[in-house]
Amino acid sequence: MRKIIHILALLFVTSNFVFGQSTRIITPINQINTIDESVYLHCSTTTLLCGETLLFKVYALNTKQKTLRATSKIGYVELVDNRNSSVLKQKIVIKNGTGQGDFFISTSLKTGNYKLIAYTNWTLNKGEKGIYKTDIFIINPFERVPLEESTLKQPSNNVLSEKRIDNIKSDNSLLSIKTDKSKYAVREKINLTIQSNVKNEIKGNFSISVRKTDSLPEHKTATSIDFLNMTAPQNNSNSEKSRFLPEMRGEIISGKISSKDNSKSLKDKIVSLSIPGKYFGIKMAKTDENGKFNFILDEHPGSSNAIIQVVENDRKEYTVALEDAIKPDLSMLSNITSLQLNPKNKIDIENRSIANQIENSYFQKKKDSLAEISKTSPFFHPLEKEYILDDYTRFPTLKETIIEVLDNVYYTKNENGYSIRLRTSSSQEDSFGEALVMVNGLLLQDNTELFDYDTQNIYKVSLVNHAYVYGSKIYSGVINFVTKKNDYETKTTGDFIKTVIIDRPQTRKKYFTPNYTENDFARIPDFRYQLLWEPEINLAGQKTSLFFFAxxxxxxxxxxxxxxxxxxxxxxLKEFITVE
Known part of the structure; x- marks a missing residue:
């Protein structure tokens, strides 16, 4: 009978909890090792001038099934120079097996041969075979090098050094692409149709590029058909080979804590990561026996500014730091195929360079737009009660605001300073510990600094007035102060708290294309070499139509x-049109 009473009491206590950060089920390494993954990259071109943008689409495939059902949710694309040094890098969100991004080719890059690589943390377990590679040729027309000493030489005998349109082979058995005409006038509307060649509808994910050809040498790239033919399934059945875990639920940010006097245990210490702002994010993690911790970040918010801190009573006895991100061994990359220019290319280089400068001078008129960013709700929504302070009598101090405005909130003071607390509806209030206090989503362990803050800058206060489980900690509730400009900066300092810049994924874009049926662009010069880049074409029928302008x-x-x-x-598929 006594056991039954204890069980009922336990159920009653836990029924008062609200759970925040979800506890994720960890997939055993031996199950993960059976999953194979490979990455393919479709890019807009392989020869670029400084001032142009390299556009790319990432396809992450399950190599065994040959479908876009990849394990990883994060991919990486890098531009590597001929010394195997990374000069540009993007982190890419992968959704339903695909992602997209771009590199602006600045004048800091020298004329020469580069390699564009793509991978995920999981594919790095295969070594060089897990990295997709394609050669890139960059021309910097602003380099002050005498013509006779430049790379303007006769083209090599490399079969990849010249574009061979007559050798292009397309697979027309499933789909075909057609335009309403083969020749167009400048700024004329071009209608393009992607048509199924079979009776049953074809579903899939594709990317399409429409770009001008010229005499400049260009590396030949592997098509998606080539990629599947040359990619053999390969998994890591031996767990010892799997040094890098897949980012299955989002990007992984890793770090480590250390004890200042080496006498403190490093295991099971709580570390938080806050991304403060109007739309904020907060994560908590526990350390292992070596003091290491991992955060799995959500896609939103996408801000790079973050604060990490040890969340313990003896936090001042620890030092916290983020670890470097996983990097591929670039020294194992094969040599870059060398391309060279010849004097006949000079006119095309000059024409493209002039076109780039004109286009870039009208950048403000031709901006790419960011994909709509989700307005994420706080993790405690919809449980909170909000107090918009302008709806009440404004008080000059936080003490008065707490007493006069915020129900069930009170503060205490001791030799260590102030503490903000909640009166909860549960009789177990004290056993739940302190409230989770935040400002714009920034975890604030020392509440004292808030009592010196100008309350005129506080827009609202959100309260959750009952026990709340977040990560592995139990709080008596949640209090989040929202400032008017979302610009609060903590005064807390020490080795246990660090402001860090984290590398976040590139935001998806909708790439600019003018619409000449409207008059907005009629008097603006148009020297685009890239007429269309549409990285996200989802087919679900017999045909899909789209249009763009010359x-x-x-x-x-x-x-x-x-x-x-x-x-x-x-x-x-490849087709050609002419603009006259």
Missing amino acids: SDVKGQFEISLEGFTEKGEAVS
Whole structure:
């Protein structure tokens, strides 16, 4: 009978808890090792001038099933120079097996041969085989090098050094791409249709590029068909080989704490990461026996500014720091195929350079737009009660505001300073510990500094007035102060708390293309070499139609489509149009 009473009491206590940060089920390493993954990259071009933008689409595939059902939710794309040094890097969010991004080629890059690589943490377990590679040629027309000493030489015998349009082979068995005409006038509307060649509808994910061709040498890249043919399934059945864990639920940020006098235990210490702001994020993690911890971040908020801190009573006895992100061994990359220029390329380089400068001078008129960012709700929503302070009589101090405005909130003071607490509806209030106090989502362990803050800068206060479990800690409730400008900076200092800049994924974009059916761009010069880049084409029917407009640039333009169907079939198509 006594046991039953104890069980009922326990159920009553836990029923008063609200759980915040979810406890994730860890997949055993032997199960993860059976999953294979490979990365393919479709890029807009392989030859660029400084001032242009390299556009790319990442495809992460389950190599065994040959489908876009990848394990990883984060991918990485880097531009590597001929000394195997990374010069540009982007972290990419992968959704449903695909992601997208771009690199602006600045004048800091020298003329030469580079390598574009793509990978996930999980594919790095395969070594060089887990890294997708394609050669890139960059031309810096602003380098002050005498012509006779430059790289303007006769082209090499390398078969990749010249574009061979007549050798292009496309797989037209599943899809075809058609335009309403083969020749267009400048700024004319171009209608393009992606048509299924089979009776049953084809579902899949594809990317399409429409770009001008010229005489500049260009590296040949692997098509999606080539990629599947040359990629053999390979897993890591031996757990010892799996040095890098996959980012299965989001990007992993790792760090470590250390004891100042080496006498403190490093195990099971709580560390928090706050990304403060209007739309904030907060994570908590426990350390292992070596003091290491991992955070799994959500896609939103995407801010790079964060604060990490040890969340313990004896926190001042510890030092906290983030560890370097996982990096591939670039020394194992194969040599970059060398391309060279010849004097005949000079005119095309000059024309493209002038076009770039004109386009970049109208950047403000032709901005790419960011994909709509989700307005994330606080983790405690919808449990909170909000107090918008302008709806009440304003008081000059926080003490008065707590007493006169905030129900069930009170403060205490001792030799260590002030503490903000909650009166909860539960009789177990004291056993739940202190409230989780935040300012714009920034965890504030020392509440004293808030009592010196100008309350006129506080917009509202959000309260959750009952026990709340967040991570592995139990709080008596949640109090979040929201400032008017979301610009609060903590005064707390020490080795246990650090302000850090974390590398966040590139935000998805909707790339600019003018619409000449409207008059907004009629008097603006248009020297686009890239007429269209659409990285997210989802087919779900017999045909998909889209349109874009020619620019003021005349010549031949290549239409390139790459991607994969839901059944794991690769599609690679190329067509050409002319602007006269």
